[in-house]
Amino acid sequence: MNNGARFDVEAIRRDFPILRRLVRGKPLVYLDNAATSQKPAAVIEAEKSFYETYNANIHRGVHQLSEEATALMDEARAKVARFINAKSEREVIFTRNATEAINLVAYAWGRKFLKEGDEIALTEMEHHSNLVPWQILAQEKGVRLRFVPVTARGTIRVEEARRTITPRTKLFAFTAMSNALGTINPVPELLSLAKEAGAATLVDASQWTPHLMTDVAAWDCDFLAFSGHKMLGPTGIGVLYGKEKILESMDPFMGGGDMIQEVWLDHSTYGEVPFKFEAGTPNIAGAVAFGAAIDYLSGLGMEAVRRHELELTRRALEIVREAGAVELYGPATAEERGGVVSFNIADIHPHDVGQVFDSEGIAIRAGHHCCQPLMKRFNIGGTARASFYIYNTMGEVEAFGRALAKVKRFFKVPEEVNSGR
Amino acid sequence: MEGDSELQDLYRDVLLDYFRSRTHKGKAEPADVRGHGVSPICGDEVEVTASREGDRLARIRYDGHGCVISQASTAMMAEALEGKPVEEVLRLMAAFGDFMVRRGPPEALPEALEETKALEGVRKFPARVKCAMLSWNTLRLGLEKDGAEYKETEERGLGGK
Numbered sequence: 367m368n369n370g371a372r373f374d375v376e377a378i379r380r381d382f383p384i385l386r387r388l389v390r391g392k393p394l395v396y397l398d399n400a401a402t403s404q405k406p407a408a409v410i411e412a413e414k415s416f417y418e419t420y421n422a423n424i425h426r427g428v429h430q431l432s433e434e435a436t437a438l439m440d441e442a443r444a445k446v447a448r449f450i451n452a453k454s455e456r457e458v459i460f461t462r463n464a465t466e467a468i469n470l471v472a473y474a475w476g477r478k479f480l481k482e483g484d485e486i487a488l489t490e491m492e493h494h495s496n497l498v499p500w501q502i503l504a505q506e507k508g509v510r511l512r513f514v515p516v517t518a519r520g521t522i523r524v525e526e527a528r529r530t531i532t533p534r535t536k537l538f539a540f541t542a543m544s545n546a547l548g549t550i551n552p553v554p555e556l557l558s559l560a561k562e563a564g565a566a567t568l569v570d571a572s573q574w575t576p577h578l579m580t581d582v583a584a585w586d587c588d589f590l591a592f593s594g595h596k597m598l599g600p601t602g603i604g605v606l607y608g609k610e611k612i613l614e615s616m617d618p619f620m621g622g623g624d625m626i627q628e629v630w631l632d633h634s635t636y637g638e639v640p641f642k643f644e645a646g647t648p649n650i651a652g653a654v655a656f657g658a659a660i661d662y663l664s665g666l667g668m669e670a671v672r673r674h675e676l677e678l679t680r681r682a683l684e685i686v687r688e689a690g691a692v693e694l695y696g697p698a699t700a701e702e703r704g705g706v707v708s709f710n711i712a713d714i715h716p717h718d719v720g721q722v723f724d725s726e727g728i729a730i731r732a733g734h735h736c737c738q739p740l741m742k743r744f745n746i747g748g749t750a751r752a753s754f755y756i757y758n759t760m761g762e763v764e765a766f767g768r769a770l771a772k773v774k775r776f777f778k779v780p781e782e783v784n785s786g787r
Numbered sequence: 788m789e790g791d792s793e794l795q796d797l798y799r800d801v802l803l804d805y806f807r808s809r810t811h812k813g814k815a816e817p818a819d820v821r822g823h824g825v826s827p828i829c830g831d832e833v834e835v836t837a838s839r840e841g842d843r844l845a846r847i848r849y850d851g852h853g854c855v856i857s858q859a860s861t862a863m864m865a866e867a868l869e870g871k872p873v874e875e876v877l878r879l880m881a882a883f884g885d886f887m888v889r890r891g892p893p894e895a896l897p898e899a900l901e902e903t904k905a906l907e908g909v910r911k912f913p914a915r916v917k918c919a920m921l922s923w924n925t926l927r928l929g930l931e932k933d934g935a936e937y938k939e940t941e942e943r944g945l946g947g948k
Contacts, residue, residue, distance in 0.1 A: 390789050390790030390793065391789030391790055392789075392790060715831075715852075715853060715854035715855065716829070716854075717829055717854040717856075717915070717918065718798075718854045718855050718856075721794065721797065721798075721912070721915070722794065724790070725790035725791060725793060725794040726790055727790060732829070733828065733829045733830065734829065734830040738830055741830065747829065747830050747831060747832075747852055748829060748830055776794070776798070777803075777855075
C-alpha cells in the first residue's frame with residue numbers, strides 16, 4: 367500500500383493483480399481508464415471478504431450478520447460522504463452507476479417539478495447518459511432542451527452558457543470533465559450562472575471524481591453523479607449526491623422493499639432519505655468494496671493523483687503534437703484537461719487504430735465514446751482515446767508513442783498528410 | 788510476435804486493396820434497392836444501393852464511412868454480388884453469414900465468394916465481425932424491404948450501446 371508520502375508508481379502497480387497479465391503476448395498497457403479503471407487487491411479482497419465473512423441482507427432482522435452487513439454499508443456511505451465533502455451521509459444515494467443516478471433525478475425530480483414550457487440546459491459535450499434521460503423527460507413533459515455549444519478547441523465558454531440559460535431554465539446539467547476530450551469545464555462559473563437564474567444544478571462527475579478533488583460544499587451543486595468502477599471500485603455501484611432538502615422534496619424513484627415507512631394494500635408511506643431512493647436489496651458487497659477503493663485513493667491523496675496524471679498527459683500531448691498526421695481533439699494544454707488524449711491519425715478509422723494498439727498489448731478506446739452529438743460537432747465518426755490513471759507509467763506513455771508510429775507504418779500514412787477536418 | 792502475426796492475419800494485403808478501391812463507391816441509379824445501416828457501437832454508417840434489371844442486381848454501390856474491415860467487406864460484397872439474380876444473392880449472403888458469424892470452414896464458401904476468404908482472420912476478433920457484417924446485413928434489409936425473403940435466421944447477439 368502507498369502512504370501518499372511519495373507517489374510511487376511501481377508500488378502502486380504491485381497492488382493491481384491484472385497488471386501482471388500479458389495481452390497478445392505483451393505486458394498489458396491499460397490506457398482505457400476513462401471507460402473503467404482496474405481494481406487494486408484491497409478492493410477485490412473487500413468484496414471477497416464481505417461474502418466470506420459478513421454476507422447478509424441489510425436492515426433485516428436482528429441477527430448479528432445482518433447488523434454487521436448494515437454497519438459496513440453505512441460505513442461505505444460515510445466514506446463517500448467524506449470523500450466528496452457532503453454535509454451528511456443522508457445526501458449519498460447508492461445507485462448502479464452514474465447513469466442510474468442521472469435517471470433517478472430525471473424521474474424523481476424532473477417528473478415532479480418540471481412542466482410544459484420549462485427548459486433544461488445541457489452542453490453539446492454530454493455523455494449519452496446525461497442527454498438521453500433528459501430527452502425522454504422532455505418528450506414526456508413538453509420541456510425544451512437547450513445546449514451550450516462546444517468551441518473548436520473542445521471547450522465550453524461561460525459567455526455562451528450565459529446565453530443558453532434563460533429565466534425558464536429549471537435545471538443546468540453538465541459534465542465537469544468530458545469523457546471524450548478530457549476537457550475540464552469551468553464548473554464553479556457554470557454553477558454560478560445557473561444559480562443566478564434560479565435553476566437547479568446537476569454535475570456529471572463521472573470523469574472528475576476519480577481524478578480530482580471533489581468538494582460538493584464548495585461547488586454548492588444540487589446533484590452530483592459518479593460511478594464507482596471508474597475510480598478503482600467494482601462495477602454495479604455508483605452514487606447520486608443530492609442536497610438533503612431537495613432529496614426530501616422529491617418523489618421516490620423505484621418502489622419496493624427498503625424504501626417504505628409503512629405499507630397498506632392500497633397505499634404506502636415512504637422512508638427517509640437516502641433509503642427512499644434505494645428500493646430493493648442494494649449492491650452491498652459492491653458498496654463495501656467501493657469504500658475500500660475510496661480508502662485507497664484517499665491514501666494516495668487526490669492532489670498527488672492529479673500531479674501524476676498531469677505529467678503523463680503533458681508527455682502524451684507532446685508525442686501527439688510531434689507525430690505529424692495526427693489530429694488532437696480538445697484543449698491544447700494538460701492543465702485544461704484530465705488524463706485523456708483523444709485523436710485521429712490521418713483518415714485511419716479509430717477501430718483500425720485501436721486494433722494496432724491492441725497488437726502491442728495496449729488497450730485504448732476507439733469510437734464515439736457515447737458522445738455522438740459531440741462527434742457530429744467535430745464532423746467525425748469517432749476518435750481513438752488514451753486515458754491515464756494512477757498506475758500508468760512514463761514508460762507506458764512512450765509505448766503509446768511507439769504504437770502511434772506503428773499505426774502510421776502499418777497503414778502507410780504519408781508523413782505530410784494531415785487528417786482533413 | 789504474437790500480436791503482429793494476428794494483426795497481419797487480420798489486415799491481409801488484399802483487404803487493404805479492397806479498402807482503397809473506389810470501383811463500387813457511390814450510388815446506383817436507379818436505386819431500386821436501398822439499405823441504410825448504422826453500427827450503434829462505432830457509429831459507422833453505410834448506404835448500399837442497387838439497380839435491378841429484371842431479376843438481377845445489375846449494379847451495386849455503397850457510400851459511407853467505416854474501418855478497413857467494414858469497407859473492404861463491403862467492396863468485396865459489391866464485387867461478388869453484382870450481376871447476380873436476387874435468389875442467388877440471398878443464397879450467397881447466407882453462405883457468407885455461415886462463414887463469418889457461424890465460423891463455417893472457408894472451403895464451404897461458394898466460388899463467387901472466393902475473395903472473402905481473406906476475411907478469415909477477422910473471426911478471431913468478435914468485435915470486428917460486426918464490422919464485416921454491416922453492409923451485408925444492410926443490403927439484405929434493403930432486399931427484404933423490396934420483397935425478398937431471406938431464409939437463414941440471422942445471428943442475433945447482444946448489441947452494445
